[in-house]
Amino acid sequence: MPDDSQRAESAFGALLRAILAESPLKAAGFIVTIYGDVVEPRGDVVWTGNLIETCAAVGISETLVRTAVSRLVAAGQLSGEREGRRSFYRLAAPARAEFAAAARLLFGPPEAADWHFVHLTGPAPDEALQVLERAGHARLGPRLAVGARSLPPLRQPAVVFKAEVLSGERDLGAFAADHWNLALHADAYRAFLGRFGPLAGLLEGTNRLSAAESLVARLVLVHQYRLVVLRDPRLPQAALPADWPGEAARRLFTGLYIRLSPEADRHVARNFVTADGPLPEASEATLRRLALLREAV
Incomplete structure (x- = not known):
């Protein structure tokens, strides 16, 4: 008969596949x-082997890993080095x-609203x-955008205007609905x-994931x-619908990250090398x- 740990592992595998x-x-x-x-x-x-082993757990082949690493090197995000027969x-x-x-953004406290307008002055404004x-701003015209959060790095010249809500805050929801696809x-x-709601249920009671599964679960x-948060305009509460699910998602992410971390971090220490x-x-x-994260719970 499988013990609780084996049943939890089987359930996790099915959930991960889904x-x-x-x-x-x-x-x-x-x-x-x-x-x-x-x-x-x-x-x-980190050692390339750790990337290959971790990606294999989510169905990404060694060939795809090596191709992706090469592309990340070409894009200037990674640089390679060798130590003996190993690549890092x-x-x-x-x-x-x-x-x-x-x-x-993922682990810090919520950002305060920082309304601003961006007018692009260089070529190829589109x-x-x-x-x-992609960073959550709304397009107002062929060269003009508005946002309520930090400005992403831009490779084109722009004039940035700071803004604040002087009146009409009760109508922010209508303004947001007009300009963002909330x-x-x-x-x-x-x-x-x-x-990920089922993962919270899976971790309740006596069920436990292995250290390796805990890391995979946390990474996924x-x-x-x-991916969801980076695309979210992260508008202030006054501009959001009453049934906005972002807070529930944040609470779920926070709780799961805290629960998974002890075993996930043990797996890192036992297996990941430089x-x-x-x-x-x-x-x-x-x-x-x-x-x-614990402060936010």
């Missing part, structure tokens, strides 16, 4: 998640800055407007809740939540992340 079937992973994006969740807060370099990949400086910004839209973002949050959790030795189970950055 999540990945509904929202398949791309190798490069998942490798970025591994660096952001595991590697960056403990340094910036290190985060490039621009990638570290991007990862730090994403970590603040490309820059697409960058702004239903699209709400559906993304509800889909996240539907995928971070990957899926990051040229100088194993990655630590915890670091100042990982402890700070968990402390910030």
Whole structure:
């Protein structure tokens, strides 16, 4: 007869397959998640074998991993180095800055509203407007966008106007509904809740995942939540519908991340290595992340 641990593992495997079937992973994006969740807060370099083993657990082949790593190197996000017969990949400086910004969003307290207008002055404004839209801004014209959160890096010149709500705050919801497709973002949050709500149930009671499964579960959790949050305009509460599911998704993410971390971090310490030795189970950055999440519970 299977014990509770074996039953939990079987249930987790079925749940993981269901999540990945509904929202398949791309190798490069998942490798970025591994660096952001595991590697960056403990340094910036890891053995290629760890990437291959972790990706294999979610159905990404070694060939796809090596192809994705090569593309990330070509894009200036990773740089490679060898130690004996092993290859290691290190985060490039621009990638570290991007990862730090994403970590603040995932683990830090909610951002205060920072309304601003962006008027693009250079050539090809449509490309820059697409960058702004992906970062949650709304297009108001062929060169003009508005946003309530931090401005993403732009490669084109722009004039940025700071703004504040002087009156009509009760009508912010109507303003937001006119300029953002909030239903699209709400559906993304509800889909996240539907995928990962069963994981919370799986972790209740005596069920436990193995250390390796805990890490895989946390990585897939971070990957899926990051994709939703990075596209969310993250408007202030006054501008959101009354039934906005973003807060419920945030609570689910926070609770699951805290529950999965002890075993996930033990797996990292036992298996992930650099040229100088194993990655630590915890670091100042990982402890700070968990402390910030616990404060929000």
